[in-house]
Amino acid sequence: MKSGMKAQNRRSFRTFLLFLLPAVLVYSMIIVYPMLSSFYYSLTEWSGLGKARFIGMNNYVRLFTDPNIYPVFWRALGHNFYIFALTLIIQTPLALYFAYALDRKVRGHAIYRNVIFFPVLISTVTVAFMSLIVFEPNIGLLNNLLDKVGLEDWVQPWLGMENLILLILVLIMIWKSIGVNMMLYLANLQSIPGEVLEAAMMDGATEFQKFRKMIFPLLAPSFTINVVLTFIGSIGTFDIVYAIAGENGQPNFSADVLGTFYYRTAFTQTLGLQSSDMGLATAIALVMFFIILVVSVIQLKLLQKRELEY
Amino acid sequence: MGKWHGKFMIGLLILALFATLTGCGNSNRNGVSSPAASLAESSPSAGASASGSTEAAGSKKSVELKVWTDNPSYKEGWDAVGKAFTEQNPGITVAFTHYPSDQYTTVLRTAIQGGTAPDLFRTNGFNALGQYVDMNAALELDGKVDTSAFDPSFMAASIINGKVYATPGFSKDVLAVYYNKDIFDKNGISIPKSYDEFLAACEKLKAAGTIPVAYGGKDTVNNIFAAYTIAPSIVTPQWYEDAMTGASSFKDSKFVKAVSIIKELADKGYYGKLFQGVSFDAAKLSFQQGKAAMIFDGSWDNSSIKTAPNLKYGAFYFPPLKAGDPVVGAANNESGLTIYAKTKAEEAAVKFAKFVSSPDFYRIFDAKLSLISPLKDLKADDPIFNDFNSANQWMTFYFVHFNKHEPTPQTYLMNGLQAVFAGKKTIDQLIDDIQGQVDKDFPELKK
Numbered sequence: 001m002k003s004g005m006k007a008q009n010r011r012s013f014r015t016f017l018l019f020l021l022p023a024v025l026v027y028s029m030i031i032v033y034p035m036l037s038s039f040y041y042s043l044t045e046w047s048g049l050g051k052a053r054f055i056g057m058n059n060y061v062r063l064f065t066d067p068n069i070y071p072v073f074w075r076a077l078g079h080n081f082y083i084f085a086l087t088l089i090i091q092t093p094l095a096l097y098f099a100y101a102l103d104r105k106v107r108g109h110a111i112y113r114n115v116i117f118f119p120v121l122i123s124t125v126t127v128a129f130m131s132l133i134v135f136e137p138n139i140g141l142l143n144n145l146l147d148k149v150g151l152e153d154w155v156q157p158w159l160g161m162e163n164l165i166l167l168i169l170v171l172i173m174i175w176k177s178i179g180v181n182m183m184l185y186l187a188n189l190q191s192i193p194g195e196v197l198e199a200a201m202m203d204g205a206t207e208f209q210k211f212r213k214m215i216f217p218l219l220a221p222s223f224t225i226n227v228v229l230t231f232i233g234s235i236g237t238f239d240i241v242y243a244i245a246g247e248n249g250q251p252n253f254s255a256d257v258l259g260t261f262y263y264r265t266a267f268t269q270t271l272g273l274q275s276s277d278m279g280l281a282t283a284i285a286l287v288m289f290f291i292i293l294v295v296s297v298i299q300l301k302l303l304q305k306r307e308l309e310y
Numbered sequence: 311m312g313k314w315h316g317k318f319m320i321g322l323l324i325l326a327l328f329a330t331l332t333g334c335g336n337s338n339r340n341g342v343s344s345p346a347a348s349l350a351e352s353s354p355s356a357g358a359s360a361s362g363s364t365e366a367a368g369s370k371k372s373v374e375l376k377v378w379t380d381n382p383s384y385k386e387g388w389d390a391v392g393k394a395f396t397e398q399n400p401g402i403t404v405a406f407t408h409y410p411s412d413q414y415t416t417v418l419r420t421a422i423q424g425g426t427a428p429d430l431f432r433t434n435g436f437n438a439l440g441q442y443v444d445m446n447a448a449l450e451l452d453g454k455v456d457t458s459a460f461d462p463s464f465m466a467a468s469i470i471n472g473k474v475y476a477t478p479g480f481s482k483d484v485l486a487v488y489y490n491k492d493i494f495d496k497n498g499i500s501i502p503k504s505y506d507e508f509l510a511a512c513e514k515l516k517a518a519g520t521i522p523v524a525y526g527g528k529d530t531v532n533n534i535f536a537a538y539t540i541a542p543s544i545v546t547p548q549w550y551e552d553a554m555t556g557a558s559s560f561k562d563s564k565f566v567k568a569v570s571i572i573k574e575l576a577d578k579g580y581y582g583k584l585f586q587g588v589s590f591d592a593a594k595l596s597f598q599q600g601k602a603a604m605i606f607d608g609s610w611d612n613s614s615i616k617t618a619p620n621l622k623y624g625a626f627y628f629p630p631l632k633a634g635d636p637v638v639g640a641a642n643n644e645s646g647l648t649i650y651a652k653t654k655a656e657e658a659a660v661k662f663a664k665f666v667s668s669p670d671f672y673r674i675f676d677a678k679l680s681l682i683s684p685l686k687d688l689k690a691d692d693p694i695f696n697d698f699n700s701a702n703q704w705m706t707f708y709f710v711h712f713n714k715h716e717p718t719p720q721t722y723l724m725n726g727l728q729a730v731f732a733g734k735k736t737i738d739q740l741i742d743d744i745q746g747q748v749d750k751d752f753p754e755l756k757k
Contacts, residue, residue, distance in 0.1 A: 068717075136592055137584035138601075157587025160528045162732050250530060251586065252728040252735075267416055268716050276416075 042282040052279070059283035073284070075253065076261040077291075079166060083257070084234035086170045088227065095178050095226070096219070099185035100211070117179035124176070128243030131172045135159050162254035165245060169255060173240055177233070181226050188222035189215070220307040227303060228296050235292050238263065258288050373658040375404045376428035377647065378421075380414035383613075384480075387679040394674055395665050402658045422447045422650075429653040430662060435467025435645030436710055439476055442648065448475040449649035449656070455663050463706070464684050468645040477646035477667045481681035484609045484698050485538045485640045485707070491622040493520055493603040501626045504633035505544075505571070512580040515603050524602035525581035526590030527731060530724035532606070533572070534709070537723055539606040541568035542638035542705040543630040550708050556755030560719070560745045567631075569723075570737050573730055586731055609698055613680050625697040639701025642710070714751040719744040 042059055046052035064070050098116055102109045119127065134141045135158040143155045158168060192215065200210050238259030241249060247264050249256030266281035379388065385408050392404040407428070409417055415438075421427040422445065433439040442448045451474045457465055460478045468476035494500070494511075497518055502508040512522035526532040545564040552558030575581060582588070582602070597605040598618035607615070615623065627639045647666055649659045665671055669685055676683045682698050709720040722743040729735035749756050 132589070135587070136589070137587040138582075138592065138596065143584075155584070157527070157584040160584075160586030160588070160728075162729075162734065246529070248530060248725055250528060250725075250728065251732065252725050264716070 038282050038285060041278055042286050044279045046278040047276055055279070059279045060287075062280060063283055063287065069280070072253075072256070072261055073258075076249075076256050076258045079249070079255065079257050080235045080237070082166055083170055083173075083237060084231055086167065087174060087230050087234055090170065091174045091178060091181060091230065092223075092226065094174070095181035096185055098178070098182045099189055100215075102182070102186055103189040116182055119176045120179040122176070124239045125243050127172065127176050128240055131168075131244060132159070135168065159244065160251050162251055165251065165255045169241060169244060172244070173233075173237070176240075181230075184222045184226055185219060188219050192218050217306075220303070224300065224303040224307065228299050231296060231299060232292055235288060235295075258284065262288070372401045372403065373655050375402060375430065375655060375658055375662055377404055377406050377662070378414075378418060378428045378431045379406065379408050380411040380432055382408040382410060384408070384675075384679055387675040390674050390678050391666070391671060394670065395662060398665070399658075399661055402661065404662060425652065427650045427652070429655055429659045430647040430649055432647055433476060433645055434710075435476060435479070435643065437714055439468070439645050439648065440470045443470045443475050447651050449651045449653070449659075450475060451477070451649065451660075451663060454660050455667050457667060459669075460684060463704070464643055466706075467643040467710075475645075476648040477663050478684060479642075479644040479646055480666075480672075481676050481679075482609075482684045483642040483644065484682065485535055485606065485642075486609070486625040486627055486698060487523075487539060487604050488597065488607050488615060488623055488625050489604045490597070490600055490602075491624055493600065502629045504629050505631045507633070508629055509578075512575065512578065516578075516580060521582040521596065521602040522580040522604060523575060524588075524593040524597040524605040525576075525585040526588045526593035527576075527581065527586040527728065528588055529590040530728065532590045532593065533724045533727040534720060535606045535608065536572045537569065537709075537727075538640045538707050540571050540628045541565065541708070542640045543628050543635070544568040544571065545705075545708075546636075547638060547703055547705040550705055553708070554711060554755075556752075559755075560748060561741055566737060566741055569727075569740065572727060573737060576731055586728070609682055612692070612694060616680070623694075625694055627701050636702040637700070638703045638705050639698075640707060641704050642707045712748050712752065715747075717747065719747050722747060 041052060043054060043056060044052035045055045045058070062069055063073055098112070102113050106112070122130075133139075137143055137155070137157045137160075140158075142158065146152065146154045156164070159165060197210060197214065200214055205213070236259065237257055241255055241257050241260055242263065245251075245255040245260075247260055247268070249260050262281050262284045265277050265284060267276055377388075385406070388406045388408070392406060396403050418427065418431055422442070427447065433442065439448065448470075455474065455477060457468075457474060457478055464482070465474070465478060468474055468478060489501075493515070497511075497514050497520075499511045499514060502511050515522040525536070545562070545568055549558050549562060549564055553560065553562075576585070585593075588596075593602070593605060594607065594611070594615070596602045597607075598615060598621055600621065609625075615621070627637045630637060647663060649656070649663055653659050672683045672685050675681070680692050682695060709718070709723070712719045722740070726735055726740040726743055730737060730740055
């Protein structure tokens, strides 16, 4: 009897595996295989054409020692971290503020929620084209607005300014994505039990004390996920930079990030002259992956320490 | 909550990381997968038959040639050419696929790698063609196509290691100064004969509240247009000859002067106050709308500039430093079509290559697209062609010869000028970067 049960269990387990098989196959084909082959190509010299030649760790050595390559890499990485820091500093208080206001059900909160979330739904390229029009120096919205209100001195060639371009890109990215961060905070806020806050009110806590001493610490889980997601987004950013600042991160590489550096290395062509270096490009991508992995795990560990339970 | 929450977080993180990495992995594979997909969409013949395959149609065999180009805006011209060719050669049809230029090289290289390249494909010539010759992907055309009617300097792009590997270029592409005739007349300005006259004209226009030269400083492409437009009359063709043999270099005072002019015009405010944030498209628009009096642009853009209503315009070549010195025009030599070495329809492909090297082709193609023909006896109706032909001497786009590895000298100029405009780099530093790359890629020139 017992062995019969076992056999039946084993059989159903096999059926179970059989049903999993198609998904696992597809997953291996489109996710596992490209990952492993990426690693392989990073160990080769390959122009994207002809046979890839195995050269061991040479691409990684070049990435960190070739005087033509490593300054570009560090500059791009620096820009990525700058984007991360700037995004965190500007986005966190804003998203938190919006979420708190929505949680308190300010008048018209349903409208606000939709309005703030709406840009998330617009495609990045559309956002980029809209921004190009807004920041265009002569016919653009921003400069014309400044002109109309008497701030002619503030008029600038915005997207052509080396020291401002990253800030402008960050503001555009925040405008586009803040809805997601707000929703994460909002969901967390709504999960805080009302009794806890009521108890605090009974004890005579002011609104500010309540926020600082109770709500903010209880928001730690969503803070963690927001920081980690922002980090992953900032290091991996490509689309909006490419659409606004081009593959070189114009002007003069001041908006060059790892994503555009990777793209140029893999696909650059000048007047039909392709000098693509797939091996090096894949090495860059894997270093990006490694940075994201290590830093994100550290962030998770550090931030989860301060998460509270009630 | 703490424990499962932690696990959940790590799980989410790993998922997100997988997404990033497969993103990278995918783009690596893009080159492999997407051309096939886009080919299936864009090529009318895809799926119907293999490249250059033959089909029995009664007793006659019909052949379909596949041709790839990198300029979708020339589609109309190619359609007319294909039709005329089939009329002359019954039984051979031509299916064109026109890729956007920024994707073209990747698509073509992938196709060559996979053995699915078209029977004929276009390249820019020089090193861009040389890379396909090195890969044994290009069929030698010596003795197959007659190119004796063309100027040897025009054929230079199609010749690799002394052998012809591509048909002559489709048109003579020049870069010049387009100018608004109405604005020039209104301000009493005539075409400048010297650099000083050019400066005087700009000063007059600026005082009248018109932007003298529309300049899209946000996009690096305008920098290379400026460099190719301004330099020829200043540096002279002799300098270019010398630079190619190593007798001169980009550090020559003449070339330094040419680059300095680009900056000098910016410093004097002749590009408008905010040009560093203007895109090239916006600059072109301001010229078309009559807000700017001039623009550095190519003859290939004539057909789009023409679309502006009520715009009376012409073109001139940037003047030399001293009036009376020869005016040198900047003309680009590119190559035409190359036959894929492994084509299964060589006979038909050679027929088509012959056709696109014949006066018939230029008569159809260049007239349809308002391009300048490299054959001297062919003239077009558009009055601007007299302007485009007005140079005393010609010089090619000088960086093309030196573009070998990224970052090319041209890349340095395009990006470095943005730093120069922003005051973060000097002209001398920029010239050092350019010459440094030339020294690296062409050590044989260094003496």
